[in-house]
Amino acid sequence: MSHNGEHTPRPRPATPRATQMPRTESAHAPREPGTSTAGPDRTPGSDLIAQGERDKLAPRLQQALDTFVDNPRQAVEEADAVFGDVATQFTDTLTERRRVLRTSWQDQDTDTQTEELRVALRQYREITERLLHLSAPAGR
Template sequence: MPDVKPPTTPALRKDTTTTTAPVDHGEPLLPDDEGKRIALRMRHAVVGFVDGPRDAVAEADQALEELAARLTEAMDRRRRTLRRSWQPADAAEYRPTTADTTTVDTATADTTTVDTTTADTATADTTTADTATVDTEQLRLTLRDYRELTERLLRL
């Protein structure tokens, strides 16, 4: 049987010596201690449901908000690392802003602002009315959804 040699053409050869960015395949986005702390906050909210259902849901909301912020920060760090691996050094810190990527038509923006304000007012009125009628079962289902979403995000 003839000896099989690895391909010698650059397109087919895997060269791992030129990697400039650290590769972190499969590593969690958050450090273990941070993920455990947020998971503990969520468990505390679930356990506290019996004594204060509305407070438990509010605590779950805050835990999910913190998790989302930490994940956003972690993804931004990883994206910057990836960007440094393919962009020239002077362009690595470039971050497009909304002004760089969006063209605003002032006539449309004014109309949108008015519509958004009207929609927010209507939503606020509905939310206030709904808050008084939310029963314990709805709070339980909401807390369950917060817990499930938090657990899914912690697995990332």
């Protein structure tokens, strides 16, 4: 009788830590108006880099990777340029988000409504959590 791997129970792989984000609210908690079921950071316009720009940058990076064997220096130079473009767009988006958020609560009189402050705080939390998640080492 031969050993068939189909019948041997296999240990389940551990879930990578990167997928285990701390939750700040229950998965079954009612969602606030205007937030989708995909999460509060998936609201329209919440991309840190617009989809159209990502669609332009990804092929440039892939081209750099594909040409490495034929021209390593040029491939690395192009990868560097793509990285710079991504970093610039990312920074510009975050700077604009911060400007808009600040305007939503700082430019009002001292009697800013609690609801406006709550919305601003929620948006700060959502963006900051995304950045903290992005800053974690790969595989964690």
